[in-house]
Amino acid sequence: MKFFGKMVANKLATVLVLLVILASLGLFITWKINRFNGTSNAQYNFVLKKFTKENQLLVAGAEWETTRNQNFESEATKKWPKWTNFFKDLIISRDIEVKVPIKTEFKLDLTQLNQDDIELKDNVLTFKTPLTVNVDSQQEGNPKIVSSSSGIVDKAVDLLTASKKAMDFLEEKAQETVYETSQEAIKDSERQEKVAKYAAENLEKLLNLDNQNQEKIDVQISTADLTFKNTDPKK
Numbered sequence: 001m002k003f004f005g006k007m008v009a010n011k012l013a014t015v016l017v018l019l020v021i022l023a024s025l026g027l028f029i030t031w032k033i034n035r036f037n038g039t040s041n042a043q044y045n046f047v048l049k050k051f052t053k054e055n056q057l058l059v060a061g062a063e064w065e066t067t068r069n070q071n072f073e074s075e076a077t078k079k080w081p082k083w084t085n086f087f088k089d090l091i092i093s094r095d096i097e098v099k100v101p102i103k104t105e106f107k108l109d110l111t112q113l114n115q116d117d118i119e120l121k122d123n124v125l126t127f128k129t130p131l132t133v134n135v136d137s138q139q140e141g142n143p144k145i146v147s148s149s150s151g152i153v154d155k156a157v158d159l160l161t162a163s164k165k166a167m168d169f170l171e172e173k174a175q176e177t178v179y180e181t182s183q184e185a186i187k188d189s190e191r192q193e194k195v196a197k198y199a200a201e202n203l204e205k206l207l208n209l210d211n212q213n214q215e216k217i218d219v220q221i222s223t224a225d226l227t228f229k230n231t232d233p234k235k
Contacts, residue, residue, distance in 0.1 A: 100177050101141040104185045106195045107134045108202075125207070125219045130227045133195060137182040137232055139174050179232045186228045195228075196221045 109132040117129045185191065200221040207217045 100143045104137040134231045137178045179234045182230045192223045
């Protein structure tokens with residue numbers, strides 16, 4: 001009886017090993033077919049490295065190091081029940097942290113401005129209608145993967161192609177990162193106040209260039225006079 005029980009236990013163990021191998025092979029094939037074709041989730045961490053006043057209508061510039069945490073989910077496995085998450089993460093998963101150097105420019109748009117939009121009284125210039133500040137970000141340099149975690153299947157493929165494929169995928173997603181950086185640049189109230197200050201100073205310089213024999217014009221701009229517009233496409 002003991003021999004029979006031991007034989008059954010050994011066979012069950014063999015079957016379990018075979019099932020794990022077959023499941024891994026199946027997931028590997030699924031991953032190969034759907035690699036980076038599924039959905040992905042991204043989280044951002046923004047580090048403002050520099051914020052400076054610019055001349056003329058380019059009123060301010062910011063340099064960022066945007067950290068994008070990217071999680072990839074295979075199209076073939078995203079509908080699996082929640083209790084399988086551990087196995088999906090163990091066998092097929094990829095979490096990547098990448099840093100992207102980005103420069104943001106704040107440009108004061110005066111193209112639609114006319115004399116009805118301004119008021120000059122006692123040499124003080126104010127605005128009756130809001131001025132548009134175009135917020136434009138560009139990627140400067142190449143993104144850099146600073147950390148990456150993989151499932152069992154990914155780790156095997158990493159030796160050949162996975163890291164390159166991941167970088168290619170992230171480069172395709174770079175525009176989303178640029179867009180999100182512009183969104184971050186817009187929403188900070190302290191930064192908006194600096195843009196208003198720099199805009200007033202630069203407009204004063206322009207208006208007073210040929211005003212040597214007359215009183216200087218004082219330009220007053222507050223954040224209430226500005227409308228910030230993200231000019232970067234999301235995708």
